[in-house]
Amino acid sequence: MDLKSKVSGIMPQVHELRWQxxxxxxxxxxxxxxxxxxxxxxxxxxxxxxxxxxxxxxAVLSGGRPGKxxxxxxxxxxxxxxxxxxxxxxxxxxxxxxxxxxxxxxxxLLGVARLLTSIRENLAGNVKFIFQPAEENNPTxxxxxxxxxxxxxxxxxxxxxxxxVWPDLPVGSIGVRQGAMMAASDRVFLTVExxxxxxxxxxxxxxxxxAAAHVITALQTVVSRNVNPxxxxxxxxxxxxxxxxxxxxxxxxxxxxxxxxxxPAIRQLMENRLAxxxxxxxxxxxxxxxxxxxxxxxxxxxxxxxxxxxRQAGEETVGKEGVIIPPYSGMGAEDxxxxxxxxxxxxxxxxxxxxxxxxIPLHNPEFLPAEECLAVGIEVLVRAVMNxxxxxx
Ligand code: NI
Numbered sequence: 001m002d003l004k005s006k007v008s009g010i011m012p013q014v015h016e017l018r019w020q021x022x023x024x025x026x027x028x029x030x031x032x033x034x035x036x037x038x039x040x041x042x043x044x045x046x047x048x049x050x051x052x053x054x055x056x057x058x059a060v061l062s063g064g065r066p067g068k069x070x071x072x073x074x075x076x077x078x079x080x081x082x083x084x085x086x087x088x089x090x091x092x093x094x095x096x097x098x099x100x101x102x103x104x105x106x107x108x109l110l111g112v113a114r115l116l117t118s119i120r121e122n123l124a125g126n127v128k129f130i131f132q133p134a135e136e137n138n139p140t141x142x143x144x145x146x147x148x149x150x151x152x153x154x155x156x157x158x159x160x161x162x163x164x165v166w167p168d169l170p171v172g173s174i175g176v177r178q179g180a181m182m183a184a185s186d187r188v189f190l191t192v193e194x195x196x197x198x199x200x201x202x203x204x205x206x207x208x209x210x211a212a213a214h215v216i217t218a219l220q221t222v223v224s225r226n227v228n229p230x231x232x233x234x235x236x237x238x239x240x241x242x243x244x245x246x247x248x249x250x251x252x253x254x255x256x257x258x259x260x261x262x263x264p265a266i267r268q269l270m271e272n273r274l275a276x277x278x279x280x281x282x283x284x285x286x287x288x289x290x291x292x293x294x295x296x297x298x299x300x301x302x303x304x305x306x307x308x309x310x311r312q313a314g315e316e317t318v319g320k321e322g323v324i325i326p327p328y329s330g331m332g333a334e335d336x337x338x339x340x341x342x343x344x345x346x347x348x349x350x351x352x353x354x355x356x357x358x359x360i361p362l363h364n365p366e367f368l369p370a371e372e373c374l375a376v377g378i379e380v381l382v383r384a385v386m387n388x389x390x391x392x393x
Contacts, residue, residue: 007379010114014374017041018107019089025078025096025103028134028142031055034076034106038131041110045117047129052151056142057131060155061117063389067125068158070388071343072381073336074109075102075135075142084365099367101165101352106131108163108377115382125389126155132335138185139296141335152342159306160345161384162336163377167359169351171370173322174314174380176348177329178307180262182300183232185333186271186293190215190255190278192242193288199247209242211287212253216240218281222273233270234260234331260331262299300337306346313384314348317376324351332362346384350377 017037024033035055042049047059055076060069083090083097091097098104113129130151134142152160169175192212197205216237227233235257242253259274261267271293282289302310314323326349336347352369353359360367 003379003382006115006118007375007382010111011375013114014107014111014378015371017110018103018374021103021106022089022098023092025091025093025098027080027096028077028137029055031076031133035131035133038076038106038110042113042129045114047113047117052149053133053142053145055133056146056151058151059113059129061113061120061127061129063123063125063127064121065124067123067389069126069128069155070385071128071130071152071157071160072109072112072385073130073132073160073162073339074105075132076106077102077134077136077142079136079363081363081365085368087368097365099364100136100362101367101369102135104165104352104369104374104377105163108374108381111374111378112381115378116385123386123389127385128155128157135335138333138335139187139294141297141338143335143338147338147342152339157343159309159388160339160343161306161310161347161381163348163350163381164334165352165369165373166349167353167361167367167369169324169349170353170355171351171373172318172376173324173351174310174318174348174376175324175326175351176302176307176310176314176346177326178302178304180299180301180329181347182329182334182337183260183262183331184264184267184299185296186259186267187296188235188257188259188274189292189294191290192253192255192282193290194249194251196251197249199249202249205249205251206286208250208253208287211282211285211289212240212242212255214285215278215281215289216255218277219274222270222277226269226273227266231266232262232329232331233266234258235270259293262329264299267299297333297335298337298341300334300347301340302346303340303344305344309384309388310346310348310380313380313387316383317379348380
């Protein structure tokens with residue numbers, strides 16, 4: 001039996017699982033029912049799941065012959081949104097929904113586990129299935145706590161793969177690129193301190209609002225003047241709060257923003273320049289500026305081997321024309337990046353919009369991936385694992 005028919009054979013079960021997970025979405029670190037469902041399914045397949053962190057589930061499949069260990073990771077958490085898809089398996093939990101497709105990721109990985117277990121005798125090495133909580137919980141996330149708890153050890157993981165449904169790509173295609181796929185996402189907190197005075201007598205105080213305006217403008221020059229124009233960096237302030245009354249010179253302004261980068265060296269440059277420039281601009285105006293730069297998820301960077309493995313498995317699944325090499329990385333963040341900091345591997349985008357349908361973005365209450373994407377995701381991962389565990393003998 002060829003692989004495509006094997007995948008078709010398990011799809012009814014996979015869709016059932018996906019609908020079940022979609023109906024009962026759980027927020028980050030509350031994935032109790034989902035983790036229990038994953039455990040039940042893994043046991044039914046014949047694997048022995050264990051918990052790594054409270055709601056993280058892991059199982060190892062040993063092939064017929066010894067070899068390397070490849071890990072596959074799916075995230076399981078949902079978002080605080082009221083679903084508006086009108087699907088037959090709509091969320092039954094008020095105000096919580098799988099609006100980022102993690103239900104699809106979890107069901108795909110369960111399908112992959114079922115299929116690979118049925119052909120375990122042909123595998124030379126091990127497959128570690130990692131079901132991760134709290135991907136949406138930036139900056140802590142769920143990947144780093146699992147890594148700290150030893151999920152990459154015993155057996156030690158040699159390579160790791162994951163996917164994310166991607167509405168910008170049509171169903172039946174995948175997107176994968178060399179190097180950075182997703183951005184580092186850091187948070188910037190600034191407090192500008194001045195001194196109150198009457199609005200009619202600004203010379204008697206230090207205007208924190210005017211100082212903050214200069215700080216904001218000056219910080220934009222870090223992107224435009226300090227970062228190599230061929231590198232990516234985004235600095236956006238999303239909140240600014242200051243002042244108490246229209247005719248009082250404000251003594252304090254608080255700013256909060258996000259900094260996105262694709263290259264660890266540029267990330268460091270942004271952090272260093274923000275820390276150096278903001279206090280000096282404020283000082284030049286007689287104010288003070290203190291800041292905190294909080295690291296979120298790092299940039300997600302595919303290793304050359306991980307990229308090659310996914311590209312090849314993708315071509316075997318959807319043909320050369322179905323494998324899209326996106327010209328740009330995503331500037332969103334993914335905590336799978338923490339795994340790729342420790343182990344070489346790859347991450348790909350799974351096309352999930354039907355041709356002709358409107359593109360509904362991730363984290364939108366109407367987001368609902370086309371169901372045909374699940375079989376594609378399963379086949380790509382199964383082929384990548386089979387190729388890796390043959391190659392690495
Ligand atoms: Ni997501």
